[in-house]
Amino acid sequence: MKSGFFKQRYAELVVLTDSRVVMAWTAVLFVALLLAPLVLGPFLVAHVTVILFTLVGALGLTVLTGFTGLISLGHVGFLMLGAYAYAIGVTRLGLPPEVALLASAVVPAFFGLIVGVPSLRLHGLYLAITTLAFSHIVSAALLAGGKFTGAGRGITITRPRLLGIDLSSDRAFYWFCLAMFVLAVLVTLNLRRSYVGRALIAIRDNDIAARTMGVNLVRYKLLAFLISAAITGVAGAMMAMYISIVSVESFPFLLSIEALAIIIVGGLGSVLGAVFGTIFILSMPEVFSALTSGMGGRLAELMTTSAHEIKSVLYGLAIIAFLRFDPRGLRGIWHDIRHAWVYWPLRY
């Protein structure tokens, strides 16, 4: 008799999921997300849209920091390049939006290769600092770019028509973001289970051992930078379409930190973790302000006067607390809950 874990072919081992229950729930979730804008109010639709395009960026960082273990403190640089590549492509060069969207992946990917080169010589924190330097140089270059990059004033763009579909309504834009998000999830999940993904994870766990096993460090580290930068760049373009004005101020250094916070709080190195982390970090301030406004008084007053600071304190504390108490992040908690649910009343 076959046991539950009986596998006959290699493909069965690396399949995304072999559980019908998981497939069913994923389908239900997907349909729910698809129908969400028809049911939810405009505020919630906007919130979910923000979550969706942030997730694409978080997945980009997951490939680099989560899978390959190369810490990037400058991911906002790629985000900025993607946004500017799209905006400049549409407004200055008059490209069709589809091509500009492609450019928003290609341009950051190219720069990703350039930033990736030092990663072959530098380790850990020195690399993190190089990426930090990179993001500062990008923003300085964009500020110095004069008319072409809009310098301090930025570039105003309108929502495009993509493949004949008008994205100017919030609903249409939501569906566009959902489609891009699903695409990004499929790319990262499939990357994770392919030869490339396993090579990246081997590099993260021990690069010298990986090299001995025949993983070409140069090729795969650069590939990690390339893929990560491309995905993040597309997220930048989506963000640009959403806020409809691209300027250096909308990409502060804090965004790099927020991205790191997202993948740590969610659970490093997993796609599900990135999803949890994004939802948690982005929804926490909203939930918190809703709670405090309910309580009223001094706290609510503080919340309105310094909302931005409170938000920063919250996610700073969230990073510290997760690293301190449960380094596995939200994904670990989810794992525990699922097991408790399946095996209750037994512990294992």
Add this chain to the structure above:
Amino acid sequence: MGYFIELVMSGLAIGAIYGLVAMSFAVIYKATGIVNFSQGELGMLTAYTSWSIATTIGAGGIVTVLIAVVAGAIIGMLCERLIMRPMLGEPVLSVVLVTIGLAVVLRSIVTIVWGAAPHKFEVAGVDTVLDIAGMGMRVSQLGVIALLMVALAGFWWFLKYSRFGVAMRAVAADENVARLMGISTARVQSVAWACASALAGLAGVFFAVIYGLSPTIYELGLKAFPATVLGGFDSVLGSGVSGLVIGVLENLVGGYLPSTLKEVAGFFLILVVLMVRPFGLFGEKRIERV
């Protein structure tokens, strides 16, 4: 020529501030093997605290320096005890990310408590302009350069001869062996944080006195980064000296080239240096064993 010397001199003053912050990065790195990304924020918090105390009691120049050192040391010790101590023995990446979290929290707390509007940090007598070989330098600018020299000499002596300095180097060389020899890593970490925070605090106070007190002082941490990298993270003295190099370089670039380049001159320099020497100019090459 006069313009050039003027740029160099004011570059030395700002460079001395970078140098102090860079030293504080190096002290923590040397003792604990992590980069403390909240260094600029610790400096900012110390500067604001010192400002509150100094203006209340109307302190003069020397007393303000003392207040900064004491306040910095206390703040550093508190952060270490509350946030960093429980993380002892965790992977380096986690600890570094905790310092990033701490940075975000401290920055916001300063804005919540003291507000976002800039203040003037007034200390009697420090704005007097002295004439040195035809060049006007303020007392505060000379003071910070002198202070960097004192700090460099002090740390040189501390690391070479004092019991704690030797313990610190032992922990940096090999944590496990140091523990086997009876050195308390926790206490070394605590002292390192106090020292580093006092250094960063001094830098913050001097920056506030010279350029005004505002919640953007934390950028000092980012600005001093190139200096630390240039000197090598594990070289306290190298970092201090590199601060001067970065300060002068920035000022020269700002003086002769477009001003946007000034912001990133240091970063360009470290990119080049790291490509040639991946462990900084004075840093030790780490030999990896498998």
